[in-house]
Amino acid sequence: MDRLTEKKKGSTEIFKGKIVHLLVDKVGLPNGNEATREVVRHPGAVAIIAVNEQGEMLLVRQYRYPLDKIIYEIPAGKLEPGEHPNDSAIRELEEETGHRCRRMEQVASFYSSPGFSDELLNIYFTDTLTDGSQHLDDDEFLEVYAVGLDEAVQMVRDHRIADAKTVYAVQYLQLKAAKK
Amino acid sequence: MDRLTEKKKGSTEIFKGKIVHLLVDKVGLPNGNEATREVVRHPGAVAIIAVNEQGEMLLVRQYRYPLDKIIYEIPAGKLEPGEHPNDSAIRELEEETGHRCRRMEQVASFYSSPGFSDELLNIYFTDTLTDGSQHLDDDEFLEVYAVGLDEAVQMVRDHRIADAKTVYAVQYLQLKAAKK
Numbered sequence: 001m002d003r004l005t006e007k008k009k010g011s012t013e014i015f016k017g018k019i020v021h022l023l024v025d026k027v028g029l030p031n032g033n034e035a036t037r038e039v040v041r042h043p044g045a046v047a048i049i050a051v052n053e054q055g056e057m058l059l060v061r062q063y064r065y066p067l068d069k070i071i072y073e074i075p076a077g078k079l080e081p082g083e084h085p086n087d088s089a090i091r092e093l094e095e096e097t098g099h100r101c102r103r104m105e106q107v108a109s110f111y112s113s114p115g116f117s118d119e120l121l122n123i124y125f126t127d128t129l130t131d132g133s134q135h136l137d138d139d140e141f142l143e144v145y146a147v148g149l150d151e152a153v154q155m156v157r158d159h160r161i162a163d164a165k166t167v168y169a170v171q172y173l174q175l176k177a178a179k180k
Numbered sequence: 181m182d183r184l185t186e187k188k189k190g191s192t193e194i195f196k197g198k199i200v201h202l203l204v205d206k207v208g209l210p211n212g213n214e215a216t217r218e219v220v221r222h223p224g225a226v227a228i229i230a231v232n233e234q235g236e237m238l239l240v241r242q243y244r245y246p247l248d249k250i251i252y253e254i255p256a257g258k259l260e261p262g263e264h265p266n267d268s269a270i271r272e273l274e275e276e277t278g279h280r281c282r283r284m285e286q287v288a289s290f291y292s293s294p295g296f297s298d299e300l301l302n303i304y305f306t307d308t309l310t311d312g313s314q315h316l317d318d319d320e321f322l323e324v325y326a327v328g329l330d331e332a333v334q335m336v337r338d339h340r341i342a343d344a345k346t347v348y349a350v351q352y353l354q355l356k357a358a359k360k
Binding site: 003006014017019020025030031036037066108110112119142163165167179 | 184200205215216217218225245295299318321339345355358
């Protein structure tokens with residue numbers, strides 16, 4: 001066994017909700033002691049870096065209840081059970097922004113907060129947008145914007161863009177621009 | 181009221197642990213309907229992009245129980261109650277890597293997963309490392325590595341680096357290198 005690995009010794013389910021599935025597990029540590037680990041199981045999510053014909057990125061402006069704040073994010077959503085991330089990305093892009101696309105490619109995937117959650121963010125890129133139709137969930141309210149890269153960089157600085165996946169998206173487009 | 185904002189109507193505490201504080205709130209939606217919101221309250225965290233004299237970034241190799249995986253991350257840790265993020269960053273850098281530093285600056289802050297959590301990641305940068313002494317928590321086991329930027333980019337590609345803050349850090353250093 002790797003000298004860093006922990007071994008599960010027991011698990012208690014605390015809560016199973018619409019998004020969050022919380023477990024508290026007892027683990028054996030590498031040195032033989034025991035500890036508890038709080039784990040939020042999450043179905044995973046997709047997020048889409050979508051660039052229009054004018055070279056602007058699409059952002060959705062949305063109230064985020066945990067923050068009690070309105071922020072700008074790239075279009076994103078949870079994976080549905082059994083859904084492939086590719087299909088999820090195409091679905092969420094259209095649902096939130098009203099755009100379909102001709103091609104979409106996965107450019108990254110990363111864990112949002114590996115200390116306590118297994119949420120994996122799958123990031124997609126497209127610059128081949130076509131028309132579709134927006135259809136939001138019953139409890140979803142958002143506005144769609146398109147912003148240029150300079151404006152997006154400024155929005156990161158002044159914290160209108162304030163979440164990991166969207167900060168990643170802005171850096172991704174900055175690096176793409178720097179390579180040209 | 182902004183036509184996106186939700187209004188808290190009630191709150192039930194589900195669990196309060198060492199890291200995770202889970203609440204399920206009842207909210208009023210902009211259209212007058214009601215919904216529930218699952219919220220993981222988190223004290224916030226710091227993470228440090230630390231570059232040594234050879235221009236390599238410091239990474240810690242660590243088992244992450246929620247993922248059942250060993251991954252490489254930049255040094256990081258939770259805020260202690262009442263602690264300023266600057267102090268927390270200096271403390272975590274030394275505890276995890278055994279390095280102090282002469283100067284450190286905050287370069288970003290972002291929410292890891294604003295759909296269900298208020299965890300804010302405060303990201304710091306330093307390239308003025310000095311010697312200190314590593315002292316890990318009782319239940320913390322990790323190994324420290326220093327890797328060049330090309331290697332770090334490859335580690336993102338092959339998912340040895342697989343978390344949001346460390347992917348951010350690698351892109352941050354790529355953008356810094358591109359501007360030189």
